[in-house]
Amino acid sequence: MTSSLWQPFTLGNVELPHRLALAPLTRSRANPDGTPGELAAEYYGQRASLGLIITEGTHPSDDGQGYLNTPGIYTPEHIEGWRKIADAVHAGGGALFIQLMHVGRMSHPDNTPHHRGPVGPSAISAEQDMFTPTGPQKTPVPRELTAEDIQATIAGFRHAAASAIAAGADGVEIHSANGYLLHQFLSPNSNHRTDEYGGSVENRSRFVVAVARAVAEEIGAGRTGIRISPAFPLGGINEGDPADVRTQYRHLVGELATLNLAYLHVHHLGDDELLRSFRDAWPAAILVVRYGRDREQIADDIDAGLADIAPLGRFALANPDIVERLRTGAPLNELDPATLYGGGAAGYTDYPALAHT
Incomplete structure (x- = not known):
């Protein structure tokens, strides 16, 4: 394991002990009202040694929920639930960033508290199977957001960000x-709008930039990160050929760079030329997640100058003490895929840590 992983790093307003982080990972164990479940504080606290703890996708409003038992951060009850998590992470020496995830069209009325249909940039279904209380169902055609709806959604992100800070x-x-709402605005196959939020590269970027600006104004740019996934085909997204993807995301990242956010988090599919252009344009930290890395490859993007931090997903799920295991070369627990979503402690808080005598 290269020494670059163990160098301290300043990320926005927080000091991190090394270059690892917890990647955002949906676990579907929240209460039906969106309050984090009883075990969530233990789960995140167990992983606090990762330093930067990025939480599971957390909806900023009723319309933002897509999946069963995912948490929210917009009611007093949500704030109280997240405060327990923040306290546990801070007690373990970590910093907590709550991921704000509005799913847009990736939803089903049976999964939401109001049972309304989903919303999106355009009335185009994702045509995806969605797990619901009665089994898999197709995602319905969403209602196209009006200009007024868009402003309300931006305000919802602002409120959710303030709620996250209020929770600690x-x-x-x-x-x-x-494939979620902001990505849907960026993609030409899910955004057929003819107003200022659709059509050109600049217009398709407008909503994303507006959300980021509102959040940064509300809580400070140093407390605000953003995640992108160029060309990622989840949720029925098709962003076109590689040249189109590069044009879209170089413009978007250039616009976001002017906001001086704490970090850019890239879910990377392998276009290193595009990633290098982000590095050149972005004034602050870049986090990079790639599928399929083994433990010897975790620091590769940092060593190549493409990233500052390497968030961990599956390694961190099964190994609450992953930092110690990587430092010492200890073997890793195997992940149990059957317990990823829903349930209780099994496969959530019961993975064993290394024994110390």
């Missing part, structure tokens, strides 16, 4: 990736 979080990550 150190910051938030705006989810503009993986």
Whole structure:
């Protein structure tokens, strides 16, 4: 394991002990009202040694929920639930960033508290299977957001960010990736709008930039990160050929760079030329997640100058003490895929840590 991983780093308003982090990972164990479940504080506290703890996707409003038993951060009850998590992470020496995830069209009325249909940039279904209380169902055609709806949604992100800070979080990550609402605005196959939020590269970027600006104004740019996933085909997204993807994201990242956010989090599919252009344009920290890394490759993007921090997903799920295991070369627990979503402690808080005598 290269020494670059163990160098301290200043990320926005927080000092981190090394270059690892917890990647955002949906676990579907919140209460039906969106309050984090009883075990969540233990789960995140167990992983506090990762330094930067980025939480599971957390909806900023009723319309933002897509999946069963995912948490929210917009009611007093949500704030109280997240405060317990923030306290546990801080007790373990970590910093907590709550990921704000509005799913947009990736939803089903049976999964939401109001049972209304989903919303999106355009009335185009994702045509995806969504798990619901009665089994898998297709995502319905969303209602196209009006200009007034868009302003209300931006205000919802602002309120959710303020709620996260009120809960004791150190910051938030705006989810503009993986087929959810902000990504839907960026993609030409899910955004057919003819107003100022659709059509050109500049217009399709407008909503994302507006959300980031509102959040940064509300809680401070140093407490605000954003995640993108260029060309990621989740949720029925198709962003076109590689040249189109590069044009879209170079423009978007250039616009976001002017806001001086704490970090850019890239869910990376392998276009290193595009990633290098982000590095050249972005004035602050870059986090990079790639699928399929083994433990010897975790620091590769840092060593190559493409990233500052390497968030961990599956390694951190199964190993609450992953930092110690990587430092010492200890073997890793195996992940149990059957317990990823929903349930209780099994596969959540019961993975064993190393024994110390």
